[in-house]
Amino acid sequence: MGKGDETKMAVLDQAVDVARRVGLSGLTIGSLAEQAQLSKSGLFGHFRSKEALQLQILEHARTRFEQAVARPALHAPRGEPRVRELFDRWLRWDSLPGGCPFVAAATEFDDQPGAVRDRLVRDQRDLFDMIATVYRTGITEGHFREDADPDQFAQDFYGIILARHHTIRLLGDPRAETRARNAFETLLAHARSTASG
Amino acid sequence: MGKGDETKMAVLDQAVDVARRVGLSGLTIGSLAEQAQLSKSGLFGHFRSKEALQLQILEHARTRFEQAVARPALHAPRGEPRVRELFDRWLRWDSLPGGCPFVAAATEFDDQPGAVRDRLVRDQRDLFDMIATVYRTGITEGHFREDADPDQFAQDFYGIILARHHTIRLLGDPRAETRARNAFETLLAHARSTASG
DNA sequence: GCATTTCGCGCACGATCGTGCTTTTCTATC
């Protein structure tokens, strides 16, 4: 990896952190350059436009998410343990300073058509699919009821995370963490085959 | 109401709609003036700064929310019917073009200290308190279990709404609506005294 | 160790941002 890619990666690393706090459009090239200790044009040279920068930030964030959440979760035993690991790691991911960058980006771009939104949609869809898939393996493992809808589970799963995200980040209520875990336990209990009804 | 307040209200009406789509900081005075068919300075004169404008947009949005969601819900019979009415109207509120403006503003400002954030925190807290209170009356009415935590219910309630918000607005998946209602029914079933365990 | 590519900086551009000041146009009151 040459010098160029090296600084580019360093910039993207910081950019993802900034995007967590101010979002993808709140992020400005000037301020990002200042934080990276680069000139505005020096930084700009690595990306050919702001939109390209935003896209690469998303891509970089996705890589980080896969490293920190998705891939490790898949190393847990199939079924309920894997679902738990996924949830646990997701909460930690969202607990990093600024929260999950995808949540910020999603609310920013859900009404602004373009390449960024398209990319975001793809990522979000993959996220949902992953939850549903992990849940499905729990069904085949016999941990969960067979008559359950994995997509329903995915949306419920994500709702718990989102509610905690909002409650902690805006209200700063630390009990949101416990409530999220409570909700998750209830969700699991409802999904377990032994609790089927 | 003089001419001034009249146009001011008209501006705020449009501003809330714009804020639903682009948020409070995405909103620019120039574009808002253009949409309101006013000159930039003509519009600006009604508010003394952009922050003041943002605060008044929030205030206006809150008024609208109370008219469309909170107050009508309180006219429903105490207990479960009231909770249902609240949920139903909230979904309709979030289904207006651009979605709930508070969701957009919350993710925008949860990391930016200032008067806007303070105001937002107060509103969000009131929202949560309202859900919890409505739920509490359901306990005293004997509709819900007595050993339930109203704050837990509030967070779960809001999570269902948020998940639907994200899924519909970004992924455009119409099934999110049904899933949200399913989740709500499950939440209620779990809260009912007859389903206590 | 030199030649060549790459990288980063300085500078400048047009546009737009939020915000004031001054003037004109409209409203409301007598």
Next chain:
DNA sequence: GATAGAAAAGCACGATCGTGCGCGAAATGC
């Protein structure tokens, strides 16, 4: 219908936005 006061427009400001060009410095390949 004249007049005082409010409302809106016109215009300009400094700042910052994203973006381009050209040059020196640094890294890379032979």
